[in-house]
Amino acid sequence: MRKLLQPILAVALGLALGLAVTWIAGESPWHVLKILEKGAFGSGYDFGMTLFYTTPLIFTGLSVAVAFHAGLFNIGAEGQLTVGALAAAVVGAVWSGLSAPLAPVVAVLAALLAGTIWGAIPGWLRARRGSHEVINTIMLNFIAAGLTSYVALYLLKNPDSQNPETRPIGPGYLIHQFGIFGGAPVSAALPLAILAAALVWVLLWRTSLGFEIRAVGQSEPAARAAGIDAGRIRIIAMCLAGGLAGLVGVGEVLGNAGKFKVGFSPEFGFIGIAVALLGRNQPAGILAAALLFGALHKGTADLDFETEHVTRELSLILQALVILSVSADGLWSWMKERRRPVIPETAGGVTC
Amino acid sequence: GAEFKVGLVLDRGGKDDKSFNASAYEGAMRAKSKLGIFLKYVEATDDNAFEPLLRAFAQRDFDLIIGIGFAQKEAIKKVADQFPQKHFALVDSIVDSPNVRSLMFEEHEGAYIIGSIAALTSKTGKIGFIGGMDIPLIRRFEMGYTAGAKKINPQITVIANFVGVTGEAWNNPPKGKELAVTQYEGGVDVIFAAAGASGMGVFDAAEEKKKFAIGVDSNQDWTKPGLILTSMLKRIDEAVFTTIQEGQAGKFSGGVKRFGLASRGVDYSFDQYNAKILTEPVRKQADELKAEIIAGKIDVPDYYKKH
Amino acid sequence: MLAQLLASTLRVSTPLIFAALGGMFSERAGVVNIALEGMMLLGAFGAAVGTLVTHSPWLGSACGMGAGILLAALYGLFAIRLRANQIVAGTAINMLALGLTPFLCKILYDVTGSTPPIPIDQRFRTAPLYLSWVLVLVCWVWMKRTPSGLWISFAGEHPEALNAAGIRVNRVRWLAVLISGALAGMGGASLSIFLSSSFSRNMTAGRGFMALAALIFGKWKPVPTAIACLLFGFAEAVQIRLQGVSLLGSKPIPVQFIQILPYLVTILVLAGFVGHSRAPKAAGTPFQRE
Amino acid sequence: MDSSQIVDDTTAAVELRALSKQFGGVRANADVNLRVERGTIHGVIGENGAGKSTAMKILYGIYRPDAGEIFVGGKKCVWASPSDAIAMGIGMVHQHFMLAGPYSALDNILLGAEPVRWGFIERKKARERLESLARQYGLPVEWDRPVEQLPVGIQQRIEILKLLYRHSNILILDEPTSVLTPQETSDLFANLKKLRDEGKTIVIITHKLKEVMSFTDRVTVFRAGKVTGEVETSRTNPQELANLMVGRKVVLSIDVPPARPRPETAIEVQGLSLAGPSGSRHKLSDVSFSVKRGEIVGVAGVEGNGQSELLQALLHPRESRCRTAGPVRYLANDVTVWDAAKIRDLGVAVIPEDRQSEGLLLERPVSENFLLGLQRSDAFSRAGFLRLRNLEKTATLAVEEYDVRPRGLMNTAGQLSGGNQQKLIVAREFQRQPQVLIAAQPTRGVDVGAIEFIHNRIVRARDEGAGVLLVSSELDEILTLADRILVLYEGRVVAEFQRADVSERELGLKMGGG
Ligand SMILES: Nc1ncnc2c1ncn2[C@@H]1O[C@H](COP(=O)(O)OP(=O)(O)OP(=O)(O)O)[C@@H](O)[C@H]1O
Ligand SMILES: Nc1ncnc2c1ncn2[C@@H]1O[C@H](COP(=O)(O)OP(=O)(O)OP(=O)(O)O)[C@@H](O)[C@H]1O
Ligand SMILES: [Mg+2]
Ligand SMILES: [Mg+2]
DSSP: OHHHHHHHHHHHHHHHHHHHHHHHTTSOHHHHHHHHHHHHHSSHHHHHHHHHHHHHHHHHHHHHHHHHHTTOOOTTHHHHHHHHHHHHHHHHHHTTTOOTTHHHHHHHHHHHHHHHHHHHHHHHHHHHHOOOHHHHHHHHHHHHHHHHHHIIIIISBOTTOSSSBBOOOOGGGOOOBOGGGTTOOOBTHHHHHHHHHHHHHHHHHHBHHHHHHHHHHHOHHHHHHTTOOHHHHHHHHHHHHHHHHHTHHIIIIIIIISSOBTTOOSSHHHHHHHHHHHTTTOHHHHHHHHHHHHHHHHHHHTHHHHOSSOOTHHHHHHHHHHHHHHHOTHHHHHHHHHHSOOSSOOTTOOOO | OOOOEEEEEEOTTOTTSSSHHHHHHHHHHHHHHHHOOEEEEEEOSSGGGHHHHHHHHHHTTOSEEEEESGGGHHHHHHHHHHOTTSEEEEESSOOOOTTEEEEEEOHHHHHHHHHHHHHHHOSSSEEEEEESSOOHHHHHHHHHHHHHHHHHOTTOEEEEEEOOSSGGGGGOHHHHHHHHHHHHHTTOOEEEEESTTHHHHHHHHHHHHTOEEEEEESOOGGGSTTTEEEEEEEOHHHHHHHHHHHHHTTOOOOEEEEEOTTTTSEEEOOSTTTTTTSOHHHHHHHHHHHHHHHTTOSOOOOHHHHO | OHHHHHHHHHHHHHHHHHHHHHHHHHHHTTOOOTTHHHHHHHHHHHHHHHHHHHSOHHHHHHHHHHHHHHHHHHHHIIIIISOOOHHHHHHHHHHHHHHHHHHHHHHHHSOSSBOOOOOGGGSOSSHHHHHHHHHHHHHHHHHHHSHHHHHHHHHHHOHHHHHHTTOOHHHHHHHHHHHHHHHHHHHHHHHHTTSSSSOBTTTTTTHHHHHHHHHHHTTTOHHHHHHHHHHHHHHHHHHHHHTTOBGGGSSBOOHHHHHTHHHHHHHHHIIIIIOOOOOOTTTTOOOOOO | OOGGGOOOTTSOSEEEEEEEEEETTEEEEEEEEEEEOTTOEEEEEEOTTSSHHHHHHHHTTSSOOSEEEEEETTEEEOOSSHHHHHHTTEEEEOSSOOOOTTSBHHHHHHTTOOOEETTEEOHHHHHHHHHHHHHHHTOOOOTTSBGGGSOHHHHHHHHHHHHHHTTOSEEEEESGGGGOOHHHHHHHHHHHHHHHHTTOEEEEEOSOHHHHHHHOSEEEEEETTEEEEEEEGGGOOHHHHHHHHHSSOOOSSOOOOOOOOOSSEEEEEEEEEEOOSTTOSOOEEEEEEEEETTOEEEEEOOTTSSHHHHHHHHHOTTTOTTOOBOOEEETTEEOTTOOHHHHHHTTEEEEOSSIIIIIOOTTSBHHHHHHTTOTTSTTTEETTEEOHHHHHHHHHHHHHHTTOSSOOTTSBGGGSOHHHHHHHHHHHHHTTOOSEEEEESTTTTOOHHHHHHHHHHHHHHHHTTOEEEEEESOHHHHHHHOSEEEEEETTEEEEEEEGGGOOHHHHHHHHTTO
16 A cells, blocks of 8 residues: 555655746646646547557666666667667568568567667676676667668668658558547557566566566575576576567557658657656556656647746656655655654764 | 637757757747737657647647648648648648648758858868768758869868767757867868757857858858858748748648749858858859859759759 | 877867766765766756856856756755665656756746857866866875775775764765766866857767766776776767778768767777776665664 | 773773664564673673674664663763764674775775874874784784785774774674684684773673683673573573573584485585685685585685685586686586586575575565575476465475574565574575585574574485585584584695594694694
C-alpha cells in the first residue's frame, strides 16, 4: 500500500511544484493543469497521440531497466533506437515487394537485431575490455546518428523529399493502426510494447537467466562466486537492452512514418532513463511512468495555444520535478523525523 | 464578418532563431499589425508533434494555417485532406492538395549570387561554407554558392564544413565558431553560414578574426555591423505576408508558388549595416549575374535536381 | 598549422576541463554527477545574463558559477539530504536545466531559447583558457596536499572511515557538490561568454557527458582528467580539419564519417589502453548517520 | 580538550546508563548499563547481534542513542558526531576496519587529525611522530603503501596507531583478534597491557572466551540487546560466561570422530603457482596437495599468506591471472580450463571468505539468496524457468533446519546479523549435497552457538563422503575439525601435519614462518 501511495504522492508533489513555476510565470496553475489534462486526454485523437508517445517510452524504459538490473547504466538507448529504426526502414525499402504477414515480421526482427548489436558493443567492451558503458553508450549515440544520417542521405535517400529520410518502405510492411483514435498513429507497436513489458517481467522474475542478471547487478563478486559468468550476463543484458530500444523503430517506421527520418526521436532514449527510474525498473511501473511522460509530452505541446507565457519547455520542467520528487527516498523518513519528538538534542555538540 | 484567424506552426528552432523561423514570424507579425488578423503561433517539440498542432488549429476554426519547414510536409498533407474547407500553406516543400499552397524558394539561385559576392570580395582566393547538418536543403545552398563563386573565379577554393550529426548541430554556436576560426586561420576570408543558431558562432569568429561572414534567411547584417558582408535573404516573411493577405481577401489559391530571384523571393541584403563593405563594383557584378539568371542565361545547378 | 591545431585543441577543451574538474570533486566525494550537463547549461545561461547586466565577463562568470552552485544545491538537497538515487536525480536536474533556461529566456527577454548577444569587448578572449590550466594545478595540489582534499577522497572511498575520524561526511559532500556546481557553471560560462557570444538553447550539446567521460578516462584524478579533456579536444580539432579532405585523391570522405571520428577514437582508446578504471567505492551511495 | 584534566580517580572512565537504540523494528540495545573502570581492560562478550557493537558505536558517537546517557570521566556527554567523542579521548577500532584501500597507511591514520601549516598537510611531521610511536609499541608499518596491499594484521596495527596518534585514553576494540594469529594475538594483548599500565582504559569486544579469561580485568555479557551480567574476570569461568551469553548450556567444543577417508580424490592440486591480484605481496608458489573424499584438510595460516589466491585458483581456475603451472582436479576431472559454473555442477560447495561481498546479495530477500548458485539446478528450475514454489518450500525448511533467525524469507540478507548470514550460506551450500566442500573462514565472527552448529554440519558432510578443504585462520577451528593440516606461509605449503601429531604451539610457530 505504502509502496503504491508513495510514488503517487510524489508525482502529485512534482506536478504541484511544476505548476507553482507556471504561477510564477503568471499563469493560473489550475488553468495549466486543465490544459495539460485536455491536451493529453481531451479527445480520442489526443489520447491517441499520448499513447503514440507512450509506446517508444515503454521500449526505452524497459531497455534502461534491464541494463540497470544487470548493474549497467544504458545511456545508449537513443543510439540503439536510431539504428533499430534505420534497420527496419532499410529492410522495408530494399525488399519493398515483400507482403503482409512476412514483411512486418522481417522488419521487426531487423530492428531487434540492429538494436541488439548496438547494445552488444558497449556490453562486450565493458565485459571484456573493462571500459565504462556510460562513455561508450554516449559515444555510440553520436556514431549511430552519423552512420544513420549517412545511409539516409546517400545510400537510401528519399528522392521525393528534401527531408533527410530514407525511401518509403513497401506497403506490405505497414502495420495495423487502431481506428478508434481519430487518426492518431497508434499502431500494433503499442500492444507489442505491452507484451515486451510482460516478457521482461517474466524474464527478470521468473527465469534463471533473469535471476542471474539481477544477481550480477546486485553484487558481481557474489554472482561470480556462485558460478555466474558476470561478463557473459552483462553482454546478454546489454543485447536485450539494445534490442528493446531497437523496437522503437517498429512504431515509428512500420506504424507511423513508413520510413526512417533523421532525428525523428525527441530524445526518447533519455526520457527512457527517467521512465525506468520513475517506474522503479519494474515493468508495470514502467508502463505507468511511460504513460505519464507520454501524457506530459503531449499535454504540454498544447500550452503554446492556450497560454501567454508558458511554453512547451514546461514539459521538461514538470518531468524533472516529478522525477526529483519520486527519487527522494529520504523525503518520507525526513518528514517522519520531523514529527518525531527529538530525544537528547545533539546539535549543540559536547555538553560536558 | 469575423476576424481572420491565422495559425502559424514554426519549426523546432523557434521564432527567435534570427534566421529561418524568425523570417516567417516577422511576416506573420507584419500581417497582424497591418491587416488586423488574429494570429497564434506555436513551436513544435518534435517531428511527430506537427500533426497534432496543425490539427488543433484546424479544429479551433482557424482560417489559414501555415507550416514552416519541410519537415511538416506529411503532416500538412494529412491534415489538409481531413479539413478540405480550411486553407493551408507550407514553406519549403510541395504538397499536392487543392487547399494547400506550397511556398518554394529557389535557394540555389540566391546562394549563387552570394557565392559570386564572396568570390568578388575574397582576397585570398579561399572562401568558406558552414552548414548545420549535412541535409539536402543545406547542400542546395552549398552547391549554388560554390557554382556562383567558381563563375567569378574558377580557381577559387571553397571549403565546406558541417557542424554535427544530430539536431544539436543547429544549436551549437561554440562549434560553429571553432569551425569558422579554423577556416579563417586556413586562409579563408569570407564564410557563408547556413547553420541556424550555430551561425552566430561563425559571426563571432568573424568578429574576432576581423574577417567577413555572410548571413542566411533573415537579414542578419545588423548582428555584427561591418562584418556581415551580406545575408542571403529568403523572403519567407514576404511569402507568408502575401499568403495571409490573399487569404483574408478571399483570394487564396492552392498550388506551388515559387520564389526565385525574379520575384525577389531570394536575394542578397544591402542596408546601412553593410553599406561600407559591400562595395559598388561587387554589387554591380552581382546584379548583372542576377539579371542573367532571371533571363535564363545561366543554369544554376540545383542539388534537388541532381540527387 | 600545428600551432593553430594546438590553439584549437586548447579552446575546445576549456569548457570540458572546468566541467570535468567539477565532476571530479563531487564524484571523488561519493556523489555521482550526471548533472554536470545541466549545471553547465544553467551556468552558461547565468553567465550570459550576468554579463548582459554587469557588462563585465568576470562578474558574468561569477553569475554563471552562482547559477551552477544554485543548481548544485538543489542536486545536493536531493542526492545528499534526501538520499535520492543520484543517477535519477542527476538526470532530472539535466532536464530541469534544459527546460528552465528557455523558460527564463522567455520571461526575461521574451525570446524563446536564447539571450541577446554580448558585445565582443564584454566577452573573454583567452582568460578562461589559462584559468582552466591554473585550475588543474590548483585541484591537483588541493586533492593531494590539503586536509579538505583528503576528506573529499575519503568521503567517496570510505565514508564510514571519515565519519569515524570525526569529520561530517555529508558536510564534505555538500562542499564538493557545490564546488562541482561552481566549476561546471564556469565551464558553461566559457561556452556562452568565451567560445560564443550568447546563450542558446541546449548549447552544451552533450559536453557535460563528454566531461564525465573524460573524468572516467582520467581515473578521477585531476591531471589525467585534464589530459583526457585535451585528447577529446584534439580529436574534435582534427575532425574539423579533416572535413572535406579526400583520401587517395578521390571523393572526399563523407562528412558523417569524419564527424564520428572523435567518438570512435574515444571508444578505441578506452578499450585498448586505459583498461579498468575504478570509481570511488562509495560513489552513488548516500551516507546516513543512524 | 585534554582529558588528562580529569583527575578524580573514583569515577568510572566510561559509564553508559539505560542506553536504548532501535533500528527499524530491531531493538539493538535495550536499557544497557555498562561501567568501565579507569585503567582496566574490560571485556564485552555476547552472541552475534547481541548489541555489543551498537553500544560501542553509540559510545563513540557513530550512532545516536534513542534514550540513555553517556558519562565520560563522570561527566555527562552528548555527542553530535564522533569528533566530540574523539575530543574526549575516546578512540575505536571497528569490527570492519575503517580504512580506505587505495590510500596510504599514513593518510588513513592522519585523516581528521592532520597537522596543517599554511593550509597544507604536513605529512613529514606526522610521519616522524608516528615512527616514534611505532617504535615505542613495536608496530612498524610501511607508511606509503596503499592499505589494501597490506595484510590484515598490519591493517589492524594501522587502526591502533590511529588511536595512539590521537592520544586516545579510552580505547574500544571491536573483535580485534578474529583476524590475527595466536602470535599476533598475544602481541596485541601485550601491547594492550602496556597501554593499560600507562593508564589507558581499554574496552575489547570478542567472541573468544579464552581471551576474555586470560587478558581482561572485568567482563560484561550481552544477550539480545540487554546486559545479562557484569563480573570480575577472576571470579568467573568460561562455562558460566557461555551460559550467560547464550541463555542455555552450550558445549564448548565438539567431539569429532576420526575420519574414514575414501580412496577417491576430491581435490588435487599439483605445483600450483599463481600471482595474486596486482600489488598483493604473496603469490602461490608450487603448492601441491590433495584431499580425499571423507576427510577434512585444514589450511592453516595467517591471513594474507596466499589463502585468497588459493581459493581464487580453486574456484576460478580459468580466470586466475598469471598462472604459471599446475593443474587443478576435482573428482578426477581436470578443471583447469573450466568455468566456475561447470565446476560447481560437479558438486562443489563453497563457503566464501568474505560472506558479505562474495556470499550474499545483501539487498535481496533470503529466498533469493538461498537460490544463488542453484538457479539452474533441477530442483529450482525447469526449462529456464524458476520453480518458485519449490524454492519457497525448500528454503523454508532450510531456514528452519539451519536456525536462520529471523525466519522470514522476505527479510533481506543485509538485515540478518553476521552469524545468521553465515548460517544462510551454509544452508544453501549444503543444499547441493556437496561432494567437495571448500569452506573459508566458516565461523569468523560467529558466536559460540552458531560455531557449534556449523562445525557439526561440516563434520557431517565429511562423514557423508565429501572431501572438505577448510581454510581458516582460527587455530582452534583447524585443530578441532581438520584431519590433516597444511600450513600456508608466504604462498608456500611449509608444513603438513596429522591432527593427532601436532600441538597448537607448533602450529602457531609454523604459521609465523618459524
Ligand atoms: N546499522 C544498523 N541498521 C539496522 N540494524 C542494525 C544496525 N546495526 C545493528 N543493528 C541491529 O542491532 C542488532 C545488534 O547489532 P550489533 O552489531 O550491536 O551486535 P553485536 O553484538 O555487535 O553482534 P556481533 O557479535 O555479531 O558483532 C543486530 O542484530 C541488528 O539487527
Ligand atoms: N538495513 C538494515 N536493516 C536491518 N538491519 C541491518 C541493516 N543493516 C545492517 N543491519 C544489521 O546490522 C548489523 C551490523 O552490525 P555489525 O557490523 O556489528 O555486524 P555483526 O552483526 O556484528 O556481524 P558479524 O557476525 O560479522 O560480527 C547486522 O547484524 C545486521 O543485522
Ligand atoms: Mg559487532
Ligand atoms: Mg560481529
